[in-house]
Amino acid sequence: MSTTAEPARAVPGTGSAVWLHGVVAAVTATPAGTTGIAGTPVRSVAGAGLVAVVSDVPLAEYGEEALRRNLEDLAWLERAARAHHAVVAALCGAGPVVPARLATVHRDDDRVARVLAERHDELAGTLARLTGREEWGVKGYVVPGATPRTEEPAAGGGAGAAYLRRRKAQLTAREEGQRIAADAAAAVHAALAGYAVTARRHAPQDRRLSGAPTAMVLNGAYLIDRERLDGFAALVRELADRHPEIRLEATGPWPPYSFVAEPSAEPAWA
Amino acid sequence: MGVTSLAPSSADDPLTYRPVALVDLLDRVLATGVVITGDITLAIADVDLVRISLRALIASVGALAPPSEVAPLAPPSEVAP
Numbered sequence: 001m002s003t004t005a006e007p008a009r010a011v012p013g014t015g016s017a018v019w020l021h022g023v024v025a026a027v028t029a030t031p032a033g034t035t036g037i038a039g040t041p042v043r044s045v046a047g048a049g050l051v052a053v054v055s056d057v058p059l060a061e062y063g064e065e066a067l068r069r070n071l072e073d074l075a076w077l078e079r080a081a082r083a084h085h086a087v088v089a090a091l092c093g094a095g096p097v098v099p100a101r102l103a104t105v106h107r108d109d110d111r112v113a114r115v116l117a118e119r120h121d122e123l124a125g126t127l128a129r130l131t132g133r134e135e136w137g138v139k140g141y142v143v144p145g146a147t148p149r150t151e152e153p154a155a156g157g158g159a160g161a162a163y164l165r166r167r168k169a170q171l172t173a174r175e176e177g178q179r180i181a182a183d184a185a186a187a188v189h190a191a192l193a194g195y196a197v198t199a200r201r202h203a204p205q206d207r208r209l210s211g212a213p214t215a216m217v218l219n220g221a222y223l224i225d226r227e228r229l230d231g232f233a234a235l236v237r238e239l240a241d242r243h244p245e246i247r248l249e250a251t252g253p254w255p256p257y258s259f260v261a262e263p264s265a266e267p268a269w270a
Numbered sequence: 271m272g273v274t275s276l277a278p279s280s281a282d283d284p285l286t287y288r289p290v291a292l293v294d295l296l297d298r299v300l301a302t303g304v305v306i307t308g309d310i311t312l313a314i315a316d317v318d319l320v321r322i323s324l325r326a327l328i329a330s331v332g333a334l335a336p337p338s339e340v341a342p343l344a345p346p347s348e349v350a351p
Contacts, residue, residue, distance in 0.1 A: 210293050251288065
């Protein structure tokens with residue numbers, strides 16, 4: 001519980017700071033021996049009846065300027081995201097957790113404790129709302145073969161014109177296929193959202209990042225009561241059968257990353 | 271992500287267990303998570319954080335793969351609720 005962070009107000013880039021992993025209820029024990037973001041031990045900072053789970057980071061690597069640079073480094077970003085996630089996922093095993101967004105860094109424990117006091121009602125309310133629930137992701141991808149084929153147009157006008165007609169028909173078929181897939185995605189999301197406590201759609205992932213062979217049309221997140229997980233699984237399978245025009249893929253369980261912000265605290269674009 | 275009670279039954283099953291993909295993780299740890307602005311990371315604000323990181327991803331991955339035929343990364347305004 002003691003703070004080792006040194007104030008670094010005068011000399012940016014030296015000293016250490018405090019990386020916030022997440023907030024848990026005061027009764028939850030911090031997992032012993034868990035390693036934090038920079039390989040330092042995970043600590044807890046108590047305040048206002050809540051516990052912030054943090055780890056110390058060197059400002060040379062996690063100060064604002066350094067973070068900006070490091071976040072553009074894919075290897076650094078992946079290591080940081082996985083280390084942060086490992087702590088949050090470990091906390092989830094013990095009880096509800098409000099995960100912090102990546103790169104939430106404070107000067108010292110006092111500043112973290114002040115946040116716990118200032119945001120107490122919102123954080124406590126979120127913890128209560130998340131108790132006994134977990135996040136699942138369902139992604140949907142276009143299935144090319146499931147889209148209707150356009151009839152081959154009648155010949156005439158030479159090879160060039162025929163090529164252009166074929167090309168146009170292919171494009172039309174692709175547009176139609178994407179429309180059908182988008183409709184299926186909306187139907188699947190509506191059904192899953194109806195079962196879930198809360199739901200939201202993330203932006204579809206770019207294929208260059210996902211590595212998927214076809215376009216993503218659904219990137220949904222669903223907050224599910226643990227007691228009702230079996231029904232959720234059954235519903236996902238049923239929807240996959242009912243909508244062969246998209247391929248569904250579930251991920252989870254996730255810490256409730258997608259459901260910690262109250263609507264008022266949600267970024268304007270979400 | 272650990273063992274799930276939603277046991278997979280076949281490779282085509284939507285609920286087949288997969289290790290956590292970086293891209294799925296970044297959807298969550300960058301674009302979501304409680305927004306507590308750290309006093310050190312004050313200027314790395316919401317959208318900014320997503321943009322700078324995803325720009326790095328596109329640059330890194332884009333060098334290896336041909337451009338996507340589909341829409342580029344949807345701008346934040348297109349995120350449907």
